[in-house]
Amino acid sequence: MAYFTKFGDFQFDVLREIGNIGAGHAATALSQLMQKAIDMKVPQVRIIPFDEVADCVGGAENVVVTVFLRVEGDSPGNMFFILDLDSARHLLTQITGINKEVEEWDELQVSALREVGNILTGSYLSSLADLTKLNLQPSVPGLAVDMAGAILSYGLYALGQSGDFALTIDTAFFEGNEQVKGNFFLIPDPESLPILFRSLGVPFDGDY
Amino acid sequence: MEIIKIGMADLGVAKPPSRLRTTxxxxxxxxxxxxxxxxxxxxxxxxxxxxxxxxxxxLSVGKYADTAIPYLIQQMQNEGAAPRNMVAKLAGGAQMFAFLGGNDMMRIGPRNVEACKMALQAAQIKVIAEDTGGNCGRTIEFDSTTGVLQIRTVNQGVKEV
Known part of the structure; x- marks a missing residue:
């Protein structure tokens, strides 16, 4: 975890701002889709042991609906859009008019929600690409309804090779009456951090 | 009865009546x-x-199949176990997002299972039960008194092997 020790307040602020801008654009896109106001919390930037990553969304065994995509290009990483079961059901109802429990979803509902995730994470990433002038491409999104620990661990393998800690940029959002609430998680690969910082002109002498 | 929680990239040893659990x-x-x-x-x-x-x-020994398994065997020997009596059960190694199968990093589940089996074979330990692969998350709990492994998934409920 050598490179995390080089982090000062300034670097944390920059990452929080990345979360703020990215999730801000995503929340705007969600607001347009739902025709409702969406609020956002201040992004949390954390450097935490792997085990604690899932605690941010209710623990390793908590069942969540997640759209996952791999960020490829200049600054690779993993991106997750996470909703609890009730929120996912409400979101789907708002957008498609179909009101079904998550367990009863068929391919159409899964596909609709995956597309919502795709639009939102896409706006997160493109605003980040505009800001940094880096080439960032999303993979095809995948959707899973499963234990948070099992899903989020997917974002940790690249990090696992160089340490036992993950840097997560976590932004929570919620619709006015909290019927729909969820999180955007960006987990950059370790080698992406110096690239991100350099693109923004932030001093960072991380070494690996 | 004590339940010993094993975190990610971690390992542990238990004797009756304790149980080992990882989520x-x-x-x-x-x-x-x-x-x-x-x-x-x-x-x-x-x-x-x-x-x-x-x-x-x-290097964190518990993280990799090829280091965790020999280290676990050694830890169990310290508690009085003999490798010739040992048998293995495996669970996990899923591919949560199948669409990314082309990327080697995303095929990590099957690769993990293979590597565990190789390390077990090298130590001449037989795999007597496994619930691996698929696309679902699993929580497992092992009873050191009975030798029963309980596997819980979101969609398929609980099974014992």
Missing amino acids: GLGSCVGVVLYDHVHKVAGMAHVMLPESSLAKGGE
Whole structure:
């Protein structure tokens, strides 16, 4: 975890701002889709042991609906859009008019929600690409309804090779009456951090 | 009865009446070793197949199949277990997002299972039960008194092997 020790307040602020801008654009896109106001919390930037990553969304065994995509290009990483079961059901109802429990979803509902995730994470990433002038491409999104620990661990393998800690940029959002609430998680690969910082002109002498 | 929680990239040993538990296995593999004669159980939550993947820094033995399994055997021997009595049960190694199958990093689940089996074979330990692969997360709990492994998934409920 050598490179995390080089982090000062300034670097944390920059990452929080990345979360703020990215999730801000995503929340705007969600607001347009739902025709409702969406609020956002201040992004949390954390450097935490792997085990604690899932605690941010209710623990390793908590069942969540997640759209996952791999960020490829200049600054690779993993991106997750996470909703609890009730929120996912409400979101789907708002957008498609179909009101079904998550367990009863068929391919159409899964596909609709995956597309919502795709639009939102896409706006997160493109605003980040505009800001940094880096080439960032999303993979095809995948959707899973499963234990948070099992899903989020997917974002940790690249990090696992160089340490036992993950840097997560976590932004929570919620619709006015909290019927729909969820999180955007960006987990950059370790080698992406110096690239991100350099693109923004932030001093960072991380070494690996 | 004590439940010993094994975190990601961690391992632990238990004797009756304790139980070993690890939660939210995705592509990670839960390896359980059991000496039924001496009633010593061990569990590892393996995250990556090979320690050769490690890039610098200190090596965390519990993280890789090829280091975690020999270390777990040794820890169990310290508690009085004998390798010749040991059998193994495996769970996990899923591919949560199948569409990314082309990317080697995303095929990590099957690779983890293979690596665990190789390490077990090298130690001449037989795999007597497994619930691996698929696309679902698993939580497992092992009873060191009976040698029963309980596997819980979101969609398929609980099964015992």
